Amino acid sequence: MFLTVVLIAGAAFAVRKMGGSHVAQGAIVALGLLFVIMVQLTLPAGNPLRDATGGSIVNWVILIGIGMIVWAYFSIIGYLKTRTGGVVDHVEKTDKMSEAELERYARHIVLREVGGQGQNKLRKARVLVVGAGGLGSPVLQYLAAAGVGTIGVIDDDEVAVSNLQRQVLFDENDVGTAKVFAAQTKLKALNPFVEVLPYNRKFTAEIGTDLAADFDLVLDGTDTFTTRAVVNKACVAAGRPLISGAIGQWEGQVTVFDPAKGDPCYACLFPNEPADGLAPSCAEAGVVGALPGIIGSMMASEAIKEIVGAGQSLRGEMLIFDALYGESRKIKIERRNDCDVCGSV
Numbered sequence: 001m002f003l004t005v006v007l008i009a010g011a012a013f014a015v016r017k018m019g020g021s022h023v024a025q026g027a028i029v030a031l032g033l034l035f036v037i038m039v040q041l042t043l044p045a046g047n048p049l050r051d052a053t054g055g056s057i058v059n060w061v062i063l064i065g066i067g068m069i070v071w072a073y074f075s076i077i078g079y080l081k082t083r084t085g086g087v088v089d090h091v092e093k094t095d096k097m098s099e100a101e102l103e104r105y106a107r108h109i110v111l112r113e114v115g116g117q118g119q120n121k122l123r124k125a126r127v128l129v130v131g132a133g134g135l136g137s138p139v140l141q142y143l144a145a146a147g148v149g150t151i152g153v154i155d156d157d158e159v160a161v162s163n164l165q166r167q168v169l170f171d172e173n174d175v176g177t178a179k180v181f182a183a184q185t186k187l188k189a190l191n192p193f194v195e196v197l198p199y200n201r202k203f204t205a206e207i208g209t210d211l212a213a214d215f216d217l218v219l220d221g222t223d224t225f226t227t228r229a230v231v232n233k234a235c236v237a238a239g240r241p242l243i244s245g246a247i248g249q250w251e252g253q254v255t256v257f258d259p260a261k262g263d264p265c266y267a268c269l270f271p272n273e274p275a276d277g278l279a280p281s282c283a284e285a286g287v288v289g290a291l292p293g294i295i296g297s298m299m300a301s302e303a304i305k306e307i308v309g310a311g312q313s314l315r316g317e318m319l320i321f322d323a324l325y326g327e328s329r330k331i332k333i334e335r336r337n338d339c340d341v342c343g344s345v
Helices: 001-016 021-043 049-052 059-085 101-106 115-124 136-146 161-165 179-190 207-213 225-240 291-308
Strands: 126-130 150-154 195-199 217-220 243-247 251-257 319-324 327-332
Touching: 001 021, 021 049, 021 291, 059 195, 101 251, 101 327, 115 291, 126 136, 126 207, 136 150, 150 179, 179 195, 207 225, 217 225, 217 291, 225 243, 251 291
Parallel strands: 126 150, 126 217, 150 195, 217 243
Antiparallel strands: 243 251, 251 319, 319 327
């Protein structure tokens, strides 16, 4: 019986080495087991072939039963990991960059404004991304690719088919999965050196300040005024800089709010919620699929600059990009001393 098992396993392994699919390997195993069962059922006791293949069908039934239990166990574990964003790959991080990291981040390290010191700052940085949708997708991808050490992502939504037109972090297999868990899986596959912390919930005033305080920098890619206002208040209270992006139809905007360093906050620019219809969501007004990628990439670029201390950030300025006409412009944002949110900071 043992020799028969070895022969069947060897045949399946040979199919794999020849480039055969898992289906082909399974077919080989199934045919081998079917042959053995037919031998046990049709040949009389004492037959040399029946004795060579175990001598009794009972042993094979037990073996197949154990195999089915093991297969079911690992199938369930794999399914649960897919649904909950469980990630197997894990790389132990040390204070010193490994050879693999040096090769991965080589194009950063040769940049005069980043270098090895800047890359180490990225490795040690903790960044929170609010929203894993249109803007959150490219932001998360580029932060993970850049080697930001710890990335938190908070969102209470699930992936829908209508998201796939612009939320390029996801695919058909993610539909129905919580965005934060799907994002965690994709980001760990992109860069196993980063830690991804998923928060499958809304960003609320009750948890906002404590959550923002646990990170060095916050990026807001949400699509409602209410949520943006809550995120802004949390960042002001926690003393954390906020990179804010917004998109609609063909136009997007990005800026950096940081009243802790004398810059304006979101409420300085938008003290009151706009009237109904003046700021429709993407679901209501539509958005061209490539626009979130453009604005999200700008947000990620601003985050990298903030972390490594390179260039000039968009503090006190808003960059507005019009994709329909290929134009961009900047406007100044002044801090308001009478701001209800940051006026006393």
